[in-house]
Amino acid sequence: MKNGQASVDIAIVGAGPAGLCMAAALADFGCSVVVIDPASAEQLAAPAFDGREIALTHASRRRLQALGVWSQIEPGDVSPLRDAWVFDRDDPTPLAISHQDGRSEQLGFLVPNHAIRQAAFAACPDTIKAASLFGRRVVQVDQGDSRHRLTLDDGSSLEATLVIAADSRHSATRRAFGIAARQRDFGRSMLVCRMALERDHEQVAWEWFGADRTLALLPINGGLGSAVITRPHAEIQALAALEASAFNEAVTELYQQRLGRMTLASERCVYPLVGVWPDRLVAPGFAAVGDAAVGMHPVTAHGFNLGLASVEILAESLQRSQNGGPFVARPSALAAYQRRHRRTALPMYLATSAVVGLYTRQGPVSSLLRRAALHGAHRLRPFRRLIASQLTGKSPLG
Ligand SMILES: Cc1cc2nc3c(=O)[nH]c(=O)nc-3n(C[C@H](O)[C@H](O)[C@H](O)COP(=O)(O)OP(=O)(O)OC[C@H]3O[C@@H](n4cnc5c(N)ncnc54)[C@H](O)[C@@H]3O)c2cc1C
Secondary structure, eight states: OGGOOOOOEOOOOOSSHHHHHHHTTTTTSSSSEEEEEOHHHHHHOEEEEEOEEEEEEHHHHHHHTTOOOOGGGGGOOOOOEEEEEEEEOSSSSEEETTTTTTTOOEEEEEEEEEHHHHHHHSSSSSHHHHHHHEEEEEEEEOOOOOOEOOOOOOOOSEEEEEEEOOOOOTTTTHHHTOOEEEEEEEEEEEEEEEEESSSSTEEEEEEEEEEEOEEEEEEEEEEEEEEEEEHHHHHHHHHHSSSSSHHHHHHHHTTTTTTSSEOSSSEEEEEEEEEEESSSSETTTTOOGGGGGGGGOOOGGGGGHHHHHHHHHHHHHHHHOOSSSOOOOOOOOOEHHHHHHHHHHHHHHHHHHHHHHHHHOOSSSHHHHHHHHHHHHOOOOOHHHHHHHHHHOOOOOO
């Protein structure tokens, strides 16, 4: 075992943004922490573009600032998200959520996922990085009474008092702790890529719910937009395989020239859409964070925002239960984490599933409901303020 360290207080499985932020949150705990991930340190230090542009709320920015991650993000990588407009089919009246509804200069911030990952790796404390096991994957978990044993793909193993699963929505670590999860395959895939736009996006995020597709356009600095196209998997694969000029034609047509001609400006990335809701987030000496705690459909852009909340809540719950002695993962602290995180995540998960259901179902009833929902919401300023205030963190009461 590297550094002769075969026993640690906390082992974090997964060095995605949630796992690395968790490591940063544990920096001052005074306990030994390792992160394990199949990617090498070099790959984690310079992750590749993956098409995702992450819409962050003001609360998430504050959390990233507190973890020392925000200051590691290049300012040019942060695109302002001023307003959001949501359209139903060809109805010209959108549900317009303005920054003024949120009593802030902008509703949120768009940062490419690879830039968040890079910044989170840079902010991960050097002591944790030095002890970590990069380039290795956890292949087996054996639960013990007070410590758990993790076996890695190079045959080595280590023991940990607390295992934190940050290995994404289909978490094998969570499964190894006997935790079942409900999955919902939405039967759709999402294609994401950057497009150069002929017209100014004015920092507005657009979302169109069409008869057979959902389209979004996220405003990126430099006259770019992130195209987000949701269709059945085979159609997304066909779109992704088109030669660039045919793709430009097809996307410009899909977006009905609303932002003029659109020209491919990045590689295209495809994600199958599956929501995951685990039965529990904790077990003795175990907790799940990030997508391993709740796997959201990306349409409402909550995934990493909830991931950051999970990191903050788990760190706070653990911190409160320490009394200056050796590290312990008290069941009461883990239970408190589960309770608090679920209180935040459940309404988001249910609301997102309802939105996806409403916009995936065809037929006159769904169509009427969609129209009524958007028109009603548009007319009701308090409702728009409520949505906007969730993004900006300002009171909706003015
Ligand atoms: C198209 C798209 C758009 C999105 N847009 C938004 C948005 O606008 N706003 C928002 O908040 N969220 C958004 N999300 C969600 C966001 O991307 C995720 O919530 C976030 O990336 C999850 O981070 P994570 O660290 O939990 O998981 P991941 O990033 O999946 O990282 C998991 C890590 O675990 C490692 N791992 C897996 N198995 C093992 C093992 N056995 N041993 C060791 N390591 C292992 C993997 O190598 C990986 O590094 C979007 C998602 C998609 C797909």
